[in-house]
Amino acid sequence: MSTATPTSRLPIRPLLPGQTVDGRPATLGVLGGGQLGRMFVQAAQSLGFDAVVLDPEATSPAGQVSHLTVQGAYDDRQALARLAGIAHAVTTEFENVPADSMAELASRLPVAPQADAVAIAQDRVREKALFKRCEPDSNVGPAPYAVIETAADVDAAPEALFPGVLKTARLGYDGKGQANVATRDELRAAWQQLGGVVCVLEQRLSLQDECSVIIARGADGTVVHLPMQRNLHRGGILAMTEVYEGNVPRSLANHAVQATRHIAQALDYVGVLCVEFFVLSDGRLVVNEMAPRPHNSGHYSVDACDVSQFDLQVRTLAGLPLLQPRLHSPTVMLNLLGDLWFDAAGQPRELPWAQLLALPGCHLHLYGKREARAGRKMGHLTLTAATIEAVRATAREAAALLGMAPWWDDAASAAQVRAATDSVQDE
Known part of the structure; x- marks a missing residue:
């Protein structure tokens, strides 16, 4: 669980296209070298910014078009320090970057989005709690759901949630980490197949x-x-x-x-x-x-x-x-x-x-x-x-x-x- 908090954030300071800051071109950094990072880099360059990418691969899609690439893991403190020494502000192209890495960068330079928002998006339990908290104002809530952490939670899951979809609370994307379940027995088997990790059971909706x-x-x-x-x-x-x-x-x-x-x-x-x-x-x-x-x-x-x-x-x-x-x-x-x-x-x-x-x-x-x-x-x-x-x-x-x-x-x-x-x- 991330320890990142909103207080770790430095304020965004205006950077102008083509500006020189501390003797260097204004440079925007991005965590992640995939296609979203690639298109971010291209948009930054069109406004005259330099761009730097942090990615484990030397020739990532974003790295191919960026001015600089810092090769390293997203939790590599040396790589993060190198990024912070090059960029004047940093963003991310995917939500599964360690939120603590975002928080560490935010103690050195402006980062958007903030680490706590990324941490919530990484965890379906926290994410759904956020949606429930907003429901009175937005009049839009999540599907009926239950958190599944233990075998007792499987036994206690409300019958109204069947048939449902079981989703891992963390690291699920593009249909991965999910299983359709029509009965409690199927829920139990699917939860075990997913490794007994924390999950969310959602009611299947029409x-x-x-x-x-x-x-x-x-x-x-x-x-x-x-x-x-x-x-x-x-x-x-x-x-x-x-x-x-x-x-x-x-x-x-x-x-x-x-x-x-x-x-x-x-x-x-x-x-x-x-x-x-x-x-x-x-x-x-x-x-x-x-x-x-x-x-x-x-x-x-x-x-x-x-x-x-x-x-x-x-x-x-x-x-x-x-x-x-x-x-x-x-x-x-x-x-x-x-x-x-x-x-x-x-x-x-x-x-x-x-x-x-x-x-x-x-x-x-x-x-x-x-x-x-x-x-x-x-x-x-x-x-x-x-x-x-x-x-x-x-x-x-x-x-x-x-x-x-x-x-x-x-x-x-x-x-x-x-x-x-x-x-x-x-x-």
């Missing part, structure tokens, strides 16, 4: 949609947000995100944005925060989880918004003005997983990049990962167009070229878009 909200909150309390994202997951991994006016009813989107603001306020959060929501079959919202960083579902913002989630991450870290992003085009984002790099027989194959890049409004982002593996995020496609119908048609064409399984029934999807749009117009 879902209509999965959505997410990304906000940025500055040190002065200013909050801006991206449009609400409508997401599709496969195997626990995000497959597609759709963003356009009417992707969900406006009242629902406003409610989710306000709930996300309440969570950020409760944390006194500084940085970019993503909160994922379930939309139930009766139209109610349930908060699922949060990520104290940019999020896969916000990647489209690089190509479809005038201010991206990574621009906002840079601005919050550097103490620069936050602008409300504007969506300039309807958009669909497709995740490119390593599975696509292999044919049905498991043999490597060449992907039709030239045909994809010939599609209007197609923006390809590959992350520089040298080895493709099943389930590994290798890149993404963002499709943009002038109309909802055009972008969805292009997304279908791209999916067919890639060999991705269809994800919607045309008639049902069109009806859903019409219903959502009607809800907007009715307001």
Whole structure:
């Protein structure tokens, strides 16, 4: 358990693009060298900042494009000291970085998000307690749940939580560390299979949609947000995100944005925060989880918004003005997983990049990962167009070229878009 506390935080001090500080270029640091770090570095460089990455690998995706890389473990105190000696402010690209490392850095230089927010996001028990604490103000709570720490907790789990989903309290992501359980016996077996670690048992709900909200909150309390994202997951991994006016009813989107603001306020959060929501079959919202960083579902913002989630991450870290992003085009984002790099027989194959890049409004982002593996995020496609119908048609064409399984029934999807749009117009 992290010992990090809010008192360990130094204030964000403004860093200006192209500024020299103590005889050195203003430099922003990031813990983690994955694709989120890569896109943060690119956003920082576009504003004239130098960038430094701390990662165990010498040639990480972010390290490939950064000015400097500090190679070392995230809890290596020497590596952390080197990072603190180079950077003028530090952020993170993933939530499983040791929160104590964030706290140690925060005693030396500005860090956003703060260590205590990262520690809460690492622990589903603490995270759900936060959501419950915010529920009276936000009117959005988590799914009914119980904490499973002992065999006695298994025996005492309320019958109303079955069928349910058992999730490890820590280190679960992209569908890992989870198991569906329909009975108490299945719960007992799943808990043992997960190693008898602390878990959360959530009631399985009837879902209509999965959505997410990304906000940025500055040190002065200013909050801006991206449009609400409508997401599709496969195997626990995000497959597609759709963003356009009417992707969900406006009242629902406003409610989710306000709930996300309440969570950020409760944390006194500084940085970019993503909160994922379930939309139930009766139209109610349930908060699922949060990520104290940019999020896969916000990647489209690089190509479809005038201010991206990574621009906002840079601005919050550097103490620069936050602008409300504007969506300039309807958009669909497709995740490119390593599975696509292999044919049905498991043999490597060449992907039709030239045909994809010939599609209007197609923006390809590959992350520089040298080895493709099943389930590994290798890149993404963002499709943009002038109309909802055009972008969805292009997304279908791209999916067919890639060999991705269809994800919607045309008639049902069109009806859903019409219903959502009607809800907007009715307001």
